[in-house]
Amino acid sequence: MAVKYAKRMDLFKTSELGDILKLIEKPEIISFAGGLPASELFPVEEMKNISVKVLDECGEEALQYSSSQGYLPLRKHIAERMNKKNQTNVSHEDILITSGSQQALDFAGNVFLDEGDVVLCESPSYLGALNAFKGYQPKIVEIETDKEGMLPEALEKALKENDNVKFIYVIPDFQNPTGITWSLERRKKFMEVVNEYEIPVLEDNPYGELRYEGEYLPSLKALDTKGLVIYLGTFSKIFCPGYRMGWTCASKDILSKFITSKENSDLQTSTISQRDISKFIDEYDLDAHIENIKATYKKRRDVMIKCMKEEFPKGVSFTNPHGGLFTWVELPEQLNAQELMKKCVENNVAYVPGGFFFPNGNKENYFRLNYSSCKEERIAEGIKRLGQVLKEAIRESETVDLEV
């Protein structure tokens, strides 16, 4: 067959990660690879009540087409929550409802990127975002990032060196994959650079409300004086992901472009799902629900950190995140986390190799662990298995060193 695809499809021909994820789809494997929220915490009973109520009160409207920008009462809830939680000053007019925040990542590419344009991001950065951008064929430039966030000097250097930077993509709260949260000082310095160069910022914040200790910091959007920050939020981690409900908050002109993308790509997000979630916020206490999630995830994080301290060999370090779903493990440089996956699968434990989170590759001595979706005993057992793999790998690599 002579079917010819678009050039961008060549960029997605092989999926090494897909192959790995298939390999670990066995019940005997304790997987820390996913990013799933704990389904036992989902508000199933509440949603039964809500779904009946919504259909009772406005069934015909709930099943009909509706606006591309999104259901007004839900947008009002979101603006109000953002102003309370993220220290912003936004209104429902600044909000577009999207199918999860993944869709807004795709829209960012659609709105800003011509082939060859530059996107700046943290190093490492979120794989799903990098894939969404990749289809628009930009050059993705990693900016040096430390435990307080992106380095403003490195950012400024990149902005001087590249004259077609279209936006900067960052996850300042409990980053995926590292779990790192930017300090307040770093947020301010970052926004100074952004304001000087007037470059849009995509602030992806799926985990910000899941803080287990320390104080909530203002979002970049809260520090945004020039309307440059495009804030992405989602109900996937604080409520549940099955409805695919996220949002974009941006200044008027930018938001209008995102709405155009929405119209062209799928017209609107599910009417009934928007009404269901809005009604849940009307009738129940979403904040109390989030406190419940946080209590569970904090325990799981604590168990994972404690076990890693006990079971991982010297030379292996990891982040201790103050919130979110992930910790990030650094191996001695001679180890390759992707190669180690074979042994992990033999030992019935799994992670995501870190190399996938570096858009330009070449850093293979990292991996990402998720602790939100595993019960505590399984976390302890999984980390024990992982510790054995790591100890053996380090022993072997040292033997090789000696032989050399």
Add this chain to the structure above:
Amino acid sequence: MAVKYAKRMDLFKTSELGDILKLIEKPEIISFAGGLPASELFPVEEMKNISVKVLDECGEEALQYSSSQGYLPLRKHIAERMNKKNQTNVSHEDILITSGSQQALDFAGNVFLDEGDVVLCESPSYLGALNAFKGYQPKIVEIETDKEGMLPEALEKALKENDNVKFIYVIPDFQNPTGITWSLERRKKFMEVVNEYEIPVLEDNPYGELRYEGEYLPSLKALDTKGLVIYLGTFSKIFCPGYRMGWTCASKDILSKFITSKENSDLQTSTISQRDISKFIDEYDLDAHIENIKATYKKRRDVMIKCMKEEFPKGVSFTNPHGGLFTWVELPEQLNAQELMKKCVENNVAYVPGGFFFPNGNKENYFRLNYSSCKEERIAEGIKRLGQVLKEAIRESETVDLEV
């Protein structure tokens, strides 16, 4: 602010149609402009039962992330229904669930189109599809189309003249905007040309099951011997649009590219919505539901056609569709349907001017009428108002002719 957007955004700067649609958002206006299904026919009570049942039986799974390709039992239902209704021979492995079929139109652009590639389509064609493709910056070439469908000779000529045609977009059943259905003979000849040139075909079929008279014809997909036809279906018109549930059926290699688009654009379609619709098909009789819709829409079509015959002046013609939601009105060449909208709004009646459905413009003496969303008395009253506008316009244009 120095924000620079992608070039494709320049193509969507003004929305003349958006301006018109805003103008007619008044309750006193009888609007035939939309394409809404009749919300009084939505299965509200049934979905109350279903949503409780789904959450009772598998609440945690229904609210969690799920596969990008879509919920297996729903894909099985769809394949089975297609084989029964569309005379195809497909399986659940050939099906991807999308957020309405609009999303699949966008994916077609993403999968096939580099800037400057050629898309062939009927003349006129569906506005929402043209907008979805436009973002990928192709050249859209209209192929002459008559009352039996796209002309095979004209198609072949275009294929000879353009060496970078990536796909052909068609709506063979009760087309939007014209209501025309391709004859069996034409379908066969079309597929002969397609097979010879081995060009993918996007067969968009949102209305096929809504036939009010005559025999169901095989879909192009049923006549596809080379795996070239990409069939797009949706639950929007046969069930309800609020869930945003559509599907793509294609041969393996092509479908794998659509799945990549799905992963990058929004990961997956709503888990709970997929389970709700699948459960509805398990528990209720979707075919009986469709018969009910058809009975109502047939009456509305009959009233609209009858009233147009009575109220429209000589020189105005219109299609009498055997199914679907729309009829297409042709005015004498000297009349401009977009300009006439002013008078329509003054007379509290509205349509979509036909010019928007011609990708290369320049045909302004048409408009599209929808009859599915209006009750019969309102259709009669609206057509009466429209008839007055048309009579007056023709009288005026003839006076001008005499003066010239």
